[in-house]
Amino acid sequence: MNSAKNLLTLMVLISLSAMIGCTDEAPSDLPAPGLGGVTINKYMAVGNSLAAGYQSSGLYKSAQLYSYPKLISDQLKLAGAKLGTFEQPYWPDPGNPDPKTGKAARYVIISLADPNNPVIGPKGESVTAAAPENALTLPRPYDNLGLPGAPLAGFMDTLGTYQGGFGPAIIRAAGGLPKSQFLSVKALQPQLVTFWLGNNDVLGYATSGGTSPSAPTPLATFSFLFNQAIDTLKKSVPNVKIMVGTIPNVTTIPFFTTIGPKVAASLAVVGASMYYQKAGETGVGSGSTKFNNPAGDPMICLTGSAYAGYIGAGAGMPNVQGGKFYRDVAASAGAPVSAVIPAGVDTTKPFGLHPQNPWPNALVLDSSEIAKATKAVSDFNASIKSIAAAHGAVVVDFNAMFTDIAANGITISGVKYTSAYITGGLFSLDGVHPSSRGAGVIANEVIRVMNSSFKTNVTGVDISKLPALPIPLGKYMAGDNMIPNVAPQSWGHFLGLWQN
Amino acid sequence: MNILSKSIAVCMLLLISSLSLHAGGFQLNEHGARAMAQGGAWAARAYDGSAIFFNPAGLGFQKIRSLYLGTTIIMPAASFYGPTNLGQNAKNEMVSQVFTPINLYATVPVMENLVVGIGINNPYGLGTEWPEDWTGRYITQKIDLMSFFFTPTAAYKVSDNLSIGVGLNYATGNVTLSRMVSPGDAQVKLDLSGTGMGFTGGVIFKPTEALSVGVSYRSSVKIDAEGTAEFTPSSALFPAGDAAATLELPATAFVGVAYKVMDNLEVEADYQFVGWSSYKELKIDFKKNNTSSVSPKNYEDTYILRLGGEYTMEAMQIRFGYLFDRNPVADHYTEPLLPDSDRNGFNIGVGYKINETMSVDASYLFLKFAERKVTGTEVEFDGVYQSNANLFGINFGYTF
Numbered sequence: 037m038n039s040a041k042n043l044l045t046l047m048v049l050i051s052l053s054a055m056i057g058c059t060d061e062a063p064s065d066l067p068a069p070g071l072g073g074v075t076i077n078k079y080m081a082v083g084n085s086l087a088a089g090y091q092s093s094g095l096y097k098s099a100q101l102y103s104y105p106k107l108i109s110d111q112l113k114l115a116g117a118k119l120g121t122f123e124q125p126y127w128p129d130p131g132n133p134d135p136k137t138g139k140a141a142r143y144v145i146i147s148l149a150d151p152n153n154p155v156i157g158p159k160g161e162s163v164t165a166a167a168p169e170n171a172l173t174l175p176r177p178y179d180n181l182g183l184p185g186a187p188l189a190g191f192m193d194t195l196g197t198y199q200g201g202f203g204p205a206i207i208r209a210a211g212g213l214p215k216s217q218f219l220s221v222k223a224l225q226p227q228l229v230t231f232w233l234g235n236n237d238v239l240g241y242a243t244s245g246g247t248s249p250s251a252p253t254p255l256a257t258f259s260f261l262f263n264q265a266i267d268t269l270k271k272s273v274p275n276v277k278i279m280v281g282t283i284p285n286v287t288t289i290p291f292f293t294t295i296g297p298k299v300a301a302s303l304a305v306v307g308a309s310m311y312y313q314k315a316g317e318t319g320v321g322s323g324s325t326k327f328n329n330p331a332g333d334p335m336i337c338l339t340g341s342a343y344a345g346y347i348g349a350g351a352g353m354p355n356v357q358g359g360k361f362y363r364d365v366a367a368s369a370g371a372p373v374s375a376v377i378p379a380g381v382d383t384t385k386p387f388g389l390h391p392q393n394p395w396p397n398a399l400v401l402d403s404s405e406i407a408k409a410t411k412a413v414s415d416f417n418a419s420i421k422s423i424a425a426a427h428g429a430v431v432v433d434f435n436a437m438f439t440d441i442a443a444n445g446i447t448i449s450g451v452k453y454t455s456a457y458i459t460g461g462l463f464s465l466d467g468v469h470p471s472s473r474g475a476g477v478i479a480n481e482v483i484r485v486m487n488s489s490f491k492t493n494v495t496g497v498d499i500s501k502l503p504a505l506p507i508p509l510g511k512y513m514a515g516d517n518m519i520p521n522v523a524p525q526s527w528g529h530f531l532g533l534w535q536n
Numbered sequence: 537m538n539i540l541s542k543s544i545a546v547c548m549l550l551l552i553s554s555l556s557l558h559a560g561g562f563q564l565n566e567h568g569a570r571a572m573a574q575g576g577a578w579a580a581r582a583y584d585g586s587a588i589f590f591n592p593a594g595l596g597f598q599k600i601r602s603l604y605l606g607t608t609i610i611m612p613a614a615s616f617y618g619p620t621n622l623g624q625n626a627k628n629e630m631v632s633q634v635f636t637p638i639n640l641y642a643t644v645p646v647m648e649n650l651v652v653g654i655g656i657n658n659p660y661g662l663g664t665e666w667p668e669d670w671t672g673r674y675i676t677q678k679i680d681l682m683s684f685f686f687t688p689t690a691a692y693k694v695s696d697n698l699s700i701g702v703g704l705n706y707a708t709g710n711v712t713l714s715r716m717v718s719p720g721d722a723q724v725k726l727d728l729s730g731t732g733m734g735f736t737g738g739v740i741f742k743p744t745e746a747l748s749v750g751v752s753y754r755s756s757v758k759i760d761a762e763g764t765a766e767f768t769p770s771s772a773l774f775p776a777g778d779a780a781a782t783l784e785l786p787a788t789a790f791v792g793v794a795y796k797v798m799d800n801l802e803v804e805a806d807y808q809f810v811g812w813s814s815y816k817e818l819k820i821d822f823k824k825n826n827t828s829s830v831s832p833k834n835y836e837d838t839y840i841l842r843l844g845g846e847y848t849m850e851a852m853q854i855r856f857g858y859l860f861d862r863n864p865v866a867d868h869y870t871e872p873l874l875p876d877s878d879r880n881g882f883n884i885g886v887g888y889k890i891n892e893t894m895s896v897d898a899s900y901l902f903l904k905f906a907e908r909k910v911t912g913t914e915v916e917f918d919g920v921y922q923s924n925a926n927l928f929g930i931n932f933g934y935t936f
Contacts, residue, residue, distance in 0.1 A: 063907060063920040066617050066625040111623075447916040449619055450675035450871075451718045461719045480622065487623075495623035498671050504721045 069115040070493045074277075076117040078226035080179050081105030082191060082217050084236055086478070087182030088202070089124070091464035091471060093158075094142025095184060095202065096131025097169075098503075099464070100124055102472035105180045105230060107479035107497045112228075115494040124180040125168035125206045130161040132202070139163065143465040143522070155521045156465055167205050177213055177220035178206060187236040187253065188261045191217045192268070218265070222272045229269065230482060232281035232434070234258065234420070238412040242286045243468065245337055245398040246315050246405035252412035259419040266427045277490060278429035279482060282417040285435055286409055287335060288442035290457035291467035292401060295336040299344050300327030310347070310388050312395035314402045319380025321394025323402055332403045338457070338467040340399035341522045347388040347395075358393050359383030430489045437481050446477065449500040453477070461505060472502045562681065562874055563786070563810065565840070566608040566901065567639045567657045569929035573885020573899035574844025575857025577804040580740065580750035580792035584933060585641025588655030588689045588703060591738035591752035591790060595643055595651040595691035596699025602643045606897070606931030610635040614664070614875050614905075618919020619671065621911070628672070630872075631665040639931070649693040659685050659754075660709070660785045666872060675915050676873040677723070679713040683759070683785060687736065697742040705734040709759040709783055723768045726820065728781055730761035738790075746796040756787040756814050765822055777824030786835075787811040792842075803845035812864035813837045832914060838864040844883065851890075855899065857883035870910040875921040877908035885929070893935050901927040 081087045081104075088095060089103025100106070109122035130140035140161035147155040183190055185200025194215035196203045209215040214223045221229060237253035269278060286292070303310055303326065312334060313321040327333050336344070343361050350358020359373065362383060366373040377383060385393035401409065417435055424431045438455070440446075441462070445454040453474075454460035457467055462474035470478060476499040483494050568586030571578035578586065582594025585604030614630040643653035665678040684707065691701030709732065714725040738752030765779040792806035812835035820829045844857030859881040870876070885899030905923035912918065 062625075062627065063617055063909065063922070065909065066920060067620055067623045068625065069623075448622070449672055449917050450715075450915040453718075459719050483623065493623075495625065496621075498619070498622055498624050498626075500671050500674055505719055 067495055068493060069111075069495045071112075071115050071117060072491045072493055074227075074490050074492050076112055076227045077119065078179070078224055079105075079109055079112055079117070079119055079122070079228040079230075080221050080224060080226040081108075081182060081230050081232075082221065083182040083230070083232045084186045084190070084200070085182065085184035085469055086235060087180060087230070087232060088184050088206075089180075089182070089475065090184045091466075091469050092143040093464075093466040093469075094131040094140060095125075095127045096129045096140075096142055097126040098129050099131075099142075099472065100126055102475050102502055103180060103182065104470075104475040104478040104482065105182065107476055107502075108230070108482055109179070111479070111483055111494050111497060115492065119179075122180070123170070123174055123176075123178045125171060125178050125202075127168050128165040130163065133163040133166075134158060135201075145465070157522055171205055171208060172211070177208075177223060179224075179226075181206065181217045181220055183207070183217065185236060186217075186233065187240075188234045188258060188265070189253075191233055191261070191265045194219065218268060218272075221269065225273055226276060228277045228279070229273070230279045230281070230432075231265070231269070231429070232432075233265070234262065234283050234416055235286075237416065238283065238409055239286050239468070241412075242401060242405070242409045243291060243337060243339070245339075245396075245400050246402070246408070247398045250316075252409065255412070255415045255419065258416050259423070262416075262419055263423050266423055266429055270427050270429075278424075278427070279432055279485065279489075280420055280424045280429050281432045281482075282420055282435040283413050284438035285413050285442075287401070287406055288438060288455055289468055290455060290460065290463050291338045292335040293442075293455065294338055294457040294467060295341050295344055296327065296333065299336055299347065300333075302344075302347070303327065308348075308389055310395055311391045311393075312388070312400050312402070313397035315397070315404050315408075317394075317397055318378045320391050321397075322391070323394070323400075324391070334400045334402040335406060336395075337399050337401065338522060340395070343387075343395075343399065345521065348386045350383055350385055350387045350390075350393055358385065358387040360387070361396050361399075430485060432482050432485045434478065434481065437477075441477075448477075449498075451500065458505065464505070471505050473499050473504065476502045562876075563660055563788075564608075564610075564637050564658060565808070566610075566637070566927055566929055567659070568604065568641075569606055569608075569885060569897035569899040569931040570846075570855070570887055572608065572901060572927070572929045573855035573857060573883050573887075573897070574804065574846060575806075575842045575859040575881065575883045576808075576840070577792060577794075577806040577842035577844035577857060577859075579738070579752050579790035579806050579808075580748045580794035580804050581802070582740065582750065584931075585643055585653065585655065586639065587691075587701070588641050588643075588653055588687050589639070589657060589659065591740060591750045591792075592689045592691050592701025592703045592736055593699040593738040593740040593750065593752070595653055595689060595701055596649070596693035597740070598643055598651055599645055600935050601645065602936075603641070603934045604643075604931055605638075605640040606929060607636050607638045608927055608929040610637070610925060610927050612923065612925040614921060614923040616666075616672070616872055616875065616919050616921055619917050620920070621913075621916055621918040624671070624919075626671070628666065628670050630875075631667065633663055633665060635661065635663055637661055650690065651693075652688070652690045655685070655687040655689065655703075657685055657687075658683060664872065664874060672872045672917055673716045674718060675715060675871055675917060677714045677716070679711070679873055681709070681711045681783075683707050683709040683757075685757075689736070699740045701738050703736040705736055705754065705757055707732045707734065707757045707759060707785065709761055709785070711761060711781070711783065717767070725766045725768070726763065726779055726781075727766075728761035728763035728779060728820075730759040730783070732757040732759040732785070734785075748794040750790065750792045750794070753789045754787060756811060757785045759783045759785065765820075765824075777822065779820055779822050781818065781820045784814040786814045797845075800848040801845065804843070806840075806842040808840040808842060810838050810840065810864065815864075832869065834866065834869055835864040836866060838862045846887075851888060853887035855883070855885040855887065857881075859883070861903075867908075867910040868912060869914055870908065870921070871913065871915050871917060872921075875908070875923055876905075877921060877923065878906040880904050880906075895933040897929070897931045897933070899927075899929040901925075901929070903927065 089100035091099035134141040190198040312323040314323040382392040388395045442455040476497040480496040567589040579591040582591040587594025637658035639657040660683040689703035710729040734755040734757035736754040794804035815835040861879040863876040903925040
């Protein structure tokens with residue numbers, strides 16, 4: 037019995053020592069954040085609405101907190117960069133006002149009464165602040181210089197002509213601060229700049245259905261401006277590392293890919309064709325489609341979502357249903373309806389199903405316009421790449437990334453994200469701008485390129501920790517028939533961003 | 537008798553409390569403390585009621601009625617560092633849980649050379665739980681899989697050196713799991729149950745007094761499980777409703793050789809095959825909206841090497857063992873649902889004969905999982921897993 041006791045004691049001791057001995061140590065070959073000897077004490081973002089953290093057609097703090105420059109700055113700090121506070125022009129929620137209504141411009145899901153037609157748009161939220169919260173107190177330029185609506189020309193512009201509607205609030209020239217994005221960067225002398233501009237040199241053309249402006253920025257102008265920007269930046273900020281982004285193909289964003297297939301499915305049921313105005317047409321529409329030729333099909337803008345439900349309306353009901361689009365245009369312009377109905381259009385004909393009451397040009401990108409936008413994107417990108425190479429700037433190929441996501445989606449921590457409107461998870465409710473998780477994907481691509489180009493070890497953003505789209509799941513439904521009804525008046529301000 | 541009734545009462549209490557708990561580790565091979573203490577190398581001897589699990593032929597050599605019942609207390613621990621594909625290195629710790637699979641065997645010789653028995657145990661079970669808000673919550677938050685096998689068995693002693701045994705497996709299975717789903721943030725909770733049938737069989741041959749060879753096989757068991765899926769918040773996008781899945785519990789086979797080195801020392805080496813390739817995918821059908829969620833698993837057939845021995849000193853037996861368990865999951869399919877890796881197990885234990893009819897066995901197993909670094913995973917969730925487990929087994933035996 038004695039030996040039995042001893043044995044038992046021994047067993048217990050071995051057990052305990054085994055348990056104690058297995059307190060685990062962290063694995064040795066984990067990613068260790070660090071800058072690899074690179075000094076980054078100041079990082080600044082030059083960009084447009086994408087950099088600003090503009091989401092769902094508005095600029096508001098709870099989205100700006102997850103702008104891709106902010107996410108990058110957070111990861112840089114984790115790697116040891118002494119950036120201090122990364123200053124952004126936070127606009128307290130619910131964000132900036134729509135100039136026409138005075139109410140918050142951002143979109144929310146307003147109504148889910150009909151789950152097949154969620155109504156999305158501004159909800160009439162009262163604006164709580166007239167300007168970014170520290171616009172008057174911060175005595176230096178913001179680190180995030182994202183200017184919603186700014187084209188490439190906005191970089192050097194000191195007059196506010198190309199700075200978009202938010203220029204005065206963000207650049208703050210009137211407050212005595214440097215008068216342009218360029219001068220702001222020059223004043224703060226960062227070691228790292230992300231430069232992602234040029235999207236608006238083609239996006240406005242595309243989102244307005246090829247109507248406003250009626251063409252993308254000419255390539256010669258674009259190349260001149262891009263070269264001037266990088267060259268000047270390089271000379272004025274010695275030793276700066278510049279990372280430039282390519283322009284994603286605008287036709288893969290949900291703004292263009294959401295409504296067409298829904299309309300096509302509805303038309304297929306009755307075997308009807310849709311009649312629409314082609315590029316340049318204002319009256320009778322010469323385009324017709326059954327959406328059975330993927331190469332030649334027009335794309336319907338998300339702005340057309342509010343009118344998709346009126347297709348076929350009009351017969352015997354002058355200006356009531358078939359003329360809904362023109363009544364909205366008239367109301368927006370403060371003009372009589374008769375003044376805005378173009379010659380040749382008869383709103384008593386079934387809307388969208390008759391050449392004399394065609395689907396309006398502003399709500400559709402026909403095949404020639406798609407080709408024009410696509411060519412502009414590829415030309416711009418070729419220009420960006422060659423100019424970057426000539427100046428030792430690093431290229432982040434967002435176009436390649438978004439093209440791949442549009443084709444294959446992207447899986448992160450068990451979630452497959454796609455380019456689909458709402459359900460895809462990467463785009464906000466305006467169908468153009470990334471969601472917070474979409475911004476995380478952008479930030480991670482920048483960080484990936486940064487690490488491979490500069491031999492830094494900056495850790496990526498943990499995407500699944502970022503806020504998901506605020507979808508009231510209680511009643512929301514994503515069926516095949518879902519045609520989101522985005523309130524038409526809400527687009528006025530959104531489109532206005534591109535029209536300076 | 538007083539001690540006996542107390543022992544049985546304790547065992548019944550353990551058993552009852554265990555029924556409400558869960559089994560851990562998708563496949564469990566700890567079904568008797570005597571076998572467990574010897575690295576599970578038991579198929580060539582199978583001297584006790586756990587023969588019903590390890591090799592039913594073992595019953596053929598057991599001449600008296602017996603009860604053998606016990607439990608294994610399993611305390612796994614795991615950490616995940618990552619996701620490294622996003623450059624993350626944060627440590628995520630699995631929530632601590634304790635699992636107590638049970639085993640209960642009764643055997644009765646019914647005529648010359650024929651012994652029948654029944655076993656109840658939990659050969660497959662799994663439980664992992666991660667913090668609700670952790671970074672992998674879209675892959676898994678919590679899963680529990682539990683199976684009960686009821687195995688009526690008969691063994692026939694063909695001659696003094698040959699026995700054969702067969703059994704039927706009636707299995708019940710239950711799986712519950714919860715995780716987040718995208719878009720937005722909704723949580724799905726699944727609760728599925730079902731039953732299935734299988735069989736088992738084995739042979740033990742003793743070519744010499746000192747040498748024993750055993751072979752056994754247990755078929756796979758297919759469980760068609762049905763139940764419910766609940767979403768929080770519930771929605772038209774994710775409607776609550778009926779759900780179904782098929783769980784195929786893999787086949788397994790033992791080949792063992794035991795040798796009596798001295799009168800009081802026996803050693804055994806076993807090779808166990810596990811047919812994990814039956815686990816191709818986890819497909820859950822949601823009947824309400826007629827959709828399925830398919831997670832590819834593509835497990836591979838694998839094996840376990842077992843070495844063990846038993847040294848007898850009067851009423852006391854000292855046992856020791858080692859096992860190597862090759863994990864069935866390729867790097868590409870490794871995920872926190874069941875963060876497996878190759879395991880080395882170190883076993884010790886004692887047996888004590890209280891009197892002519894009663895005995896008690898205790899065992900301890902420390903399972904060290906090889907640190908596992910995975911990249912390029914199916915779910916895009918790369919990182920380093922560190923796991924280990926402490927297992928304590930206890931069994932009471934009564935012969936009459």
